[in-house]
Amino acid sequence: MSLVPDRPDAADPAEILARAIPNDRVHSGYLLTGAPASTTAAALAFARALVCEAGRGRACETCHACHSSRIGAAATGADDASVGAPPIALDGDGKRGPTYRHVGDHPALFWVARGHDDTRIKIGQIRDLQSALRLRGFESGRRAAIVEGAESMSTSAQNALLRILEEPPPRTTLVLVAARASALVATIRSRCVRVRFPAEPEVALRDPAMPAETAGIVALLDDLRGRSPGQILDAAETYRGARAEAAESVALLIDVSGAWLRERVTARVLRGERPGPRELDAHKSLLQLRRDLVQRNANPQMVAERLLFGLRDVAGDAVGKSRA
Numbered sequence: 309m310s311l312v313p314d315r316p317d318a319a320d321p322a323e324i325l326a327r328a329i330p331n332d333r334v335h336s337g338y339l340l341t342g343a344p345a346s347t348t349a350a351a352l353a354f355a356r357a358l359v360c361e362a363g364r365g366r367a368c369e370t371c372h373a374c375h376s377s378r379i380g381a382a383a384t385g386a387d388d389a390s391v392g393a394p395p396i397a398l399d400g401d402g403k404r405g406p407t408y409r410h411v412g413d414h415p416a417l418f419w420v421a422r423g424h425d426d427t428r429i430k431i432g433q434i435r436d437l438q439s440a441l442r443l444r445g446f447e448s449g450r451r452a453a454i455v456e457g458a459e460s461m462s463t464s465a466q467n468a469l470l471r472i473l474e475e476p477p478p479r480t481t482l483v484l485v486a487a488r489a490s491a492l493v494a495t496i497r498s499r500c501v502r503v504r505f506p507a508e509p510e511v512a513l514r515d516p517a518m519p520a521e522t523a524g525i526v527a528l529l530d531d532l533r534g535r536s537p538g539q540i541l542d543a544a545e546t547y548r549g550a551r552a553e554a555a556e557s558v559a560l561l562i563d564v565s566g567a568w569l570r571e572r573v574t575a576r577v578l579r580g581e582r583p584g585p586r587e588l589d590a591h592k593s594l595l596q597l598r599r600d601l602v603q604r605n606a607n608p609q610m611v612a613e614r615l616l617f618g619l620r621d622v623a624g625d626a627v628g629k630s631r632a
């Protein structure tokens with residue numbers, strides 16, 4: 309099995325996917341990385357095209373399969389391109405709600421995502437998917453499963469998914485959608501054809517139009533050097549509360565902190581200084597904190613504490629940039 313994309317330099321990543329179908333070169337695993345709005349829409353379009361009876365690389369919208377795989381706005385005849393947002397919400401964790409959904413009501417298209425109140429995709433969801441994929445009764449048609457937000461799979465869920473990738477059922481394609489590949493274990497990455505979409509635009513730190521929550525974080529980070537430990541604990545305490553919501557806020561804190569660190573490093577470089585070791589360490593810590601938050605289900609408030617104390621040390625170093 310070749311894991312090399314047909315044309316790694318192809319301009320349009322969605323084309324790489326579309327061309328595989330008429331060329332009959334569909335792989336058993338794909339990893340789509342980049343901004344979630346583009347990757348999710350591309351995964352959906354690819355899955356629908358895989359089962360379309362016309363086999364031309366995009367859904368023909370007239371065959372029986374295309375009718376069953378329509379969802380949301382598309383089902384009411386609205387423009388297909390509007391299906392960019394996560395189209396298929398799950399109701400909660402596997403104990404309370406479904407662990408996967410079908411795309412439209414197509415029996416051979418599966419969609420796995422975090423449950424509404426969950427911070428991770430759980431092993432039970434991947435196990436259920438595995439059982440569903442092994443059922444007979446799909447005749448000769450293709451089957452596809454999309455894992456949306458694959459980076460939020462717990463480690464055990466990733467290991468379960470790896471087993472499907474190692475022994476994929478016939479004519480089955482797994483499409484993993486992730487903002488970043490780095491959160492996935494190397495053994496999964498190496499078994500998937502990587503298709504890169506443009507990344508999400510970075511947080512613009514000093515943009516007057518930035519949302520209030522982002523502006524509040526920037527103000528907090530700018531002011532960290534003068535904060536006492538008690539004040540930092542107070543700031544972290546704002547990330548208490550319902551876990552899913554707090555985790556989302558801490559994820560934003562991590563993103564903004566990454567942009568804030570890059571801004572410092574850039575300011576140093578512009579002044580002819582080298583980035584300090586603490587700044588470099590802080591970058592690595594942010595990656596680790598994100599993994600802890602998403603995969604290890606770490607307490608959001610604790611993650612915020614570790615982040616803020618770490619960045620306070622960075623802010624305490626003699627700074628190259630002028631502070632307004």
Ligand SMILES: [Zn+2]
Nearest residue numbers: 360368371374
């Ligand atoms: Zn069709």
